[in-house]
Amino acid sequence: MDDEPTQLSARIGVAVRYHRTARSLSVADLARATGLSKTILGRIESGAGNPSVQTLFSIARALDLPLSALLEAEVAPRVRAIPSGSGDALPTAAGTVHLLHADGRPRRTELFDITFGHGTEQASDGHLPGTEEVVVCLSGRLRAGPLGEEVALKPGDAVWFAADTPHRYVAERDSRVLDWISYPVPAS
Incomplete structure (x- = not known):
């Protein structure tokens, strides 16, 4: 049970990085679009962050995605x-x-x-x-x-x-x- 938050954070990090790079956005670009710092976004992408729902909604909105796209178990294959x-x-x-x-x-x-x-x-x-x-x-x-x-x-x-x-x-x-x-x- 203790691994669930870590796994979720890692999954969210992979999804945020995937969707950000698929749109050719830098971390700085996404930071400007969300109002979050590059440090916070970097921690989220590395799976070290524990983002709030409000933070995830902000990221999803900036990437023009539904929130669920950041929570899905798998990112689209490359x-x-x-x-x-x-x-x-x-x-x-x-x-x-x-x-x-x-x-x-x-x-x-x-x-x-x-x-x-x-x-x-x-x-x-x-x-x-x-x-x-x-x-x-x-x-x-x-x-x-x-x-x-x-x-x-x-x-x-x-x-x-x-x-x-x-x-x-x-x-x-x-x-x-x-x-x-x-x-x-x-x-x-």
Whole structure:
């Protein structure tokens, strides 16, 4: 029972840091938006703080989140495999639609059609904080994702991952992918 407050504080800290960095906010930015000190926010993010409900509401409001988003047991994963055919099948007159990913956040996006030769590797040091990628395998076989968390893809499979850390693409065969890169919109 004694571990519950510590576990809750740690979970809140992870959630606050995740949602703050996903919005490309510094601790100082969040401090200004909440009226809390950087020291208090740093303690909360490290799991050492014991924030009041009022403090959590202030943070949630500044991050444009419901309070529950800071209390959830798990933060959204930074890598998500999307196997071919996943998502609910919605029949249309022309075929079937599968929603693979939806996102209501304002973002800047780029879409690339990339070919890789058998055995080649392309690495990236990581993009701007908060950048995400969705890689859809059209042909061949490859692994893509953050270093050490690469996901094996075959035609029709996709992977979503946080692309603000080092990541790579390793072609196990001649391969072709669509690479959708989504950047956060800078705060005005």
